Amino acid sequence: xxxxxxxxxxxxxxxxxxxxxxxxxxxxxxxxxxxxxxxxxxxxxxxxxxxxxxxxxxxxxxxxxxxxxxxxxxxxxxxxxxxxxxxxxxxxxxxxxxxxxxxxxxxxxxxxxxxxxxxxxxxxxxxxxxxxxxxxxxxxxxxxxxxxxxxxxxxxxxxxxxxxxxxxxxxxxxxxxxxxxxxxxxxxxxxxxxxxxxxxxxxxxxxxxxxxxxxxxxxxxxxxxxxxxxxxxxxxxxxxxxxxxxxxxxxxxxxxxxxxxxxxxxxxxxxxxxxxxxxxxxxxxxxxxxxxxxxxxxxxxxxxxxxxxxxxxxxxxxxxxxxxxxxxxxxxxxxxxxxxxxxxxxxxxxxxx
Amino acid sequence: xxxxxxxxxxxxxxxxxxxxxxxxxxxxxxxxxxxxxxxxxxxxxxxxxxxxxxxxxxxxxxxxxxxxxxxxxxxxxxxxxxxxxxxxxxxxxxxxxxxxxxxxxxxxxxxxxxxxxxxxxxxxxxxxxxxxxxxxxxxxxxxxxxxxxxxxxxxxxxxxxxxxxxxxxxxxxxxxxxxxxxxxxxxxxxxxxxxxxxxxxxxxxxxxxxxxxxxxxxxxxxxxxxxxxxxxxxxxxxxxxxxxxxxxxxxxxxxxxxxxxxxxxxxxxxxxxxxxxxxxxxxxxxxxxxxxxxxxxxxxxxxxxxxxxxxxxxxxxxxxxxxxxxxxxxxxxxxxxxxxxxxxxxxxxxxxx
Numbered sequence: 001x002x003x004x005x006x007x008x009x010x011x012x013x014x015x016x017x018x019x020x021x022x023x024x025x026x027x028x029x030x031x032x033x034x035x036x037x038x039x040x041x042x043x044x045x046x047x048x049x050x051x052x053x054x055x056x057x058x059x060x061x062x063x064x065x066x067x068x069x070x071x072x073x074x075x076x077x078x079x080x081x082x083x084x085x086x087x088x089x090x091x092x093x094x095x096x097x098x099x100x101x102x103x104x105x106x107x108x109x110x111x112x113x114x115x116x117x118x119x120x121x122x123x124x125x126x127x128x129x130x131x132x133x134x135x136x137x138x139x140x141x142x143x144x145x146x147x148x149x150x151x152x153x154x155x156x157x158x159x160x161x162x163x164x165x166x167x168x169x170x171x172x173x174x175x176x177x178x179x180x181x182x183x184x185x186x187x188x189x190x191x192x193x194x195x196x197x198x199x200x201x202x203x204x205x206x207x208x209x210x211x212x213x214x215x216x217x218x219x220x221x222x223x224x225x226x227x228x229x230x231x232x233x234x235x236x237x238x239x240x241x242x243x244x245x246x247x248x249x250x251x252x253x254x255x256x257x258x259x260x261x262x263x264x265x266x267x268x269x270x271x272x273x274x275x276x277x278x279x280x281x282x283x284x285x286x287x288x289x290x291x292x293x294x295x296x297x298x299x300x301x302x303x304x305x306x307x308x309x310x311x312x313x314x315x316x317x318x319x320x321x322x323x324x325x326x327x328x329x330x331x332x333x334x335x336x337x338x339x340x341x342x343x344x345x346x347x348x349x350x351x352x353x
Numbered sequence: 354x355x356x357x358x359x360x361x362x363x364x365x366x367x368x369x370x371x372x373x374x375x376x377x378x379x380x381x382x383x384x385x386x387x388x389x390x391x392x393x394x395x396x397x398x399x400x401x402x403x404x405x406x407x408x409x410x411x412x413x414x415x416x417x418x419x420x421x422x423x424x425x426x427x428x429x430x431x432x433x434x435x436x437x438x439x440x441x442x443x444x445x446x447x448x449x450x451x452x453x454x455x456x457x458x459x460x461x462x463x464x465x466x467x468x469x470x471x472x473x474x475x476x477x478x479x480x481x482x483x484x485x486x487x488x489x490x491x492x493x494x495x496x497x498x499x500x501x502x503x504x505x506x507x508x509x510x511x512x513x514x515x516x517x518x519x520x521x522x523x524x525x526x527x528x529x530x531x532x533x534x535x536x537x538x539x540x541x542x543x544x545x546x547x548x549x550x551x552x553x554x555x556x557x558x559x560x561x562x563x564x565x566x567x568x569x570x571x572x573x574x575x576x577x578x579x580x581x582x583x584x585x586x587x588x589x590x591x592x593x594x595x596x597x598x599x600x601x602x603x604x605x606x607x608x609x610x611x612x613x614x615x616x617x618x619x620x621x622x623x624x625x626x627x628x629x630x631x632x633x634x635x636x637x638x639x640x641x642x643x644x645x646x647x648x649x650x651x652x653x654x655x656x657x658x659x660x661x662x663x664x665x666x667x668x669x670x671x672x673x674x675x676x677x678x679x680x681x682x683x684x685x686x687x688x689x690x691x692x693x694x695x696x697x698x699x700x701x702x703x704x705x706x
Contacts, residue, residue: 015625019632128629155636157623197550223552233600233613247586253628260586270510272368275606276481277658279372283508305630347701
């Protein structure tokens with residue numbers, strides 16, 4: 001018996017919509033058959049690529065040949081399109097941030113259950129090699145028990161000049177990048193968040209946040225700093241991870257960085273060194289002579305983001321669990337809501353109370 | 354008229370006491386004449402250096418030839434020694450942290466006023482070249498308005514194994530290193546702190562904190578992260594400073610680092626780049642081709658920590674204000690108290706209410 005090939009229509013043929021089309025060329029089980037966009041010139045481009053142009057969302061829904069819709073529109077359209085799609089019998093792949101609030105996600109989860117149609121969010125940065133390397137370090141205990149990490153993205157170009165400036169359309173950096181970093185953090189530590197203290201920045205004068213710093217405490221006491229910045233002319237490392245017996249940094253997407261692990265406990269105090277205008281034992285760097293520490297390169301973990309689509313098809317067919325679970329997406333949304341609330345209150349917000 | 358040479362006795366001849374003696378060799382206006390310590394072998398070393406050995410603190414106080422005492426004992430002795438010293442007619446230089454709580458500092462400030470004797474705290478890290486470089490960048494507006502900075506020291510050797518492990522003696526990293534970083538931060542931004550959210554770490558299982566992270570918000574909305582760590586096998590930069598039009602890092606005490614400044618505003622959005630498993634415009638690095646940013650080395654500011662002692666003598670003689678003001682020391686102590694309280698409460702603490 002030959003496997004079913006699923007027909008997919010892209011809703012919103014901008015940067016991410018086009019990127020999906022390119023990536024899906026490598027996925028046998030899904031065939032992109034058409035595109036819907038409000039912009040005629042984008043539809044023309046789709047036609048040039050041999051895709052069918054749909055001039056209304058309703059015409060996509062009405063087409064019985066369409067199995068899957070992939071929503072890559074501005075964020076404020078996700079909710080309505082996802083619900084209508086499932087109600088019309090389509091499975092739904094949805095760009096992040098899935099929705100603008102947790103109520104909307106709960107709506108969509110209910111419709112998915114009622115219709116039996118799969119709804120899965122494209123948390124593509126779970127396939128970033130830097131994240132996978134950190135996950136490996138944490139899971140394998142290379143650094144000892146990891147009790148703190150920093151995960152960030154630093155740009156210096158502000159917010160791209162489109163609907164991402166608009167609050168009502170789901171703009172801002174918490175929803176754009178925070179959603180990725182928080183999603184991965186929850187998977188890394190695999191335990192409930194106890195509280196979050198967050199500061200958003202509005203340096204550029206838009207109505208939406210142009211950066212966030214979220215200080216997260218997990219129930220076991222582990223902590224993390226999650227940061228997005230758009231006015232950082234020097235980027236700090238994507239990752240800084242500290243365990244009891246080692247630390248790791250990943251500087252950039254080229255996987256520059258290092259892993260430092262302690263070979264043995266110190267038997268005596270360090271000698272004081274002159275540092276700046278004073279003396280310090282505590283902050284004396286370890287010397288090569290001591291050979292008490294090993295520096296290694298960051299581990300490399302092969303990654304293939306097309307796994308996302310293959311999993312989607314397998315999950316439709318009940319062969320496996322969805323790799324991005326809606327409960328996970330909901331947890332991240334609740335955490336983002338707590339981040340907005342914390343910034344507004346100027347206080348830590350406790351979750352799961 | 355020849356200038357008076359002040360006689361100084363060092364109280365506590367350990368690491369810092371010895372360092373003061375070495376530094377004071379370069380200061381004409383002060384002559385170290387003796388040492389008091391509870392440890393006989395240290396007194397013997399002082400005698401070998403030609404200094405007078407005092408076998409009790411009382412004998413120092415009773416010596417009319419002594420003008421200044423310099424307190425470099427464990428922290429819990431500072432309060433009593435300072436008060437007795439001033440009451441016996443001595444001026445007092447005191448190691449940091451000045452006292453264990455703000456009540457003690459207020460006591461000492463009152464005694465200083467009543468006796469007319471000078472009490473000044475040795476905040477020597479105001480003379481660190483890295484701090485002075487950041488101060489220059491902030492004051493001169495090189496980065497535009499600086500709205501956020503990170504200041505940290507990262508070691509991996511735990512807490513030195515002496516009284517610094519004991520809470521009752523004023524151990525722990527907030528009092529040891531936090532006091533320096535906070536002192537400088539308050540001078541850098543020169544405005545009142547609105548609130549602080551802090552997490553202390555107790556990773557090493559001592560009764561005192563082995564690290565701190567304090568997220569500080571100033572009244573104007575500027576923020577800062579102040580961090581001390583003793584289990585950081587890879588150190589993050591001492592400084593990370595971000596302004597509207599530039600960023601700067603200082604990596605280490607050797608003044609490695611860079612200053613990045615924006616040459617002109619972007620006229621258009623960046624092109625999306627592939628980064629990890631996804632695309633991004635927002636986090637696309639600036640390319641050399643664009644020439645929109647200038648990278649410079651960190652500015653060098655000459656520094657001489659012996660200015661501290663010269664200022665002390667000049668302040669005794671009413672020629673100038675003390676360079677380390679007791680009001681400043683009190684503000685830092687109140688901030689450290691708020692840090693301990695925030696950690697305990699798991700909430701941000703608002704100051705000056």
